[in-house]
């Protein structure tokens with residue numbers, strides 16, 4: 001690759017990152033939440049909190065989404081659908097776990113119908129704790145994810161101890 005080709009490819013990379021950071025489209029998936037976290041996500045999308053000022057837009061199709069926002073633990077019934085949704089998203093894709101249940105299983109930990117928390121099914125890039133987290137916390141978590149994208153890095157994954165099975 002000569003110097004001008006190298007320059008063009010670097011420039012294209014910078015433009016792509018700029019576009020990705022300024023217009024991350026998201027899809028929301030409830031994999032078993034009690035709906036508390038989902039209501040807070042909906043509040044985050046309203047003009048009061050105005051998440052669109054960061055270019056974040058909710059999409060109906062995983063094929064148009066860069067960020068998968070997940071709530072709740074993962075139930076046996078939702079696991080396959082969650083994986084299918086993730087697989088349909090174009091690369092590079094990012095996963096945000098919202099709420100204590102998505103992070104650790106929360107109050108649903110150990111239930112007969114729960115496979116585990118989201119990080120046991122998908123690679124999670126950002127964790128937003130709370131039961132449920134407030135819209136300010138959700139915005140803060142997503143903006144931190146965008147800052148990592150801007151710097152060309154991925155957030156350090158957090159490791160949880162595996163859940164004991166009966």
Ligand code: SF4
Pocket residue numbers: 032033034035036037071072073098099100101102106107130131132
């Ligand atoms: S973290 Fe709290 S609000 Fe969110 S799904 Fe779990 S119990 Fe419901």
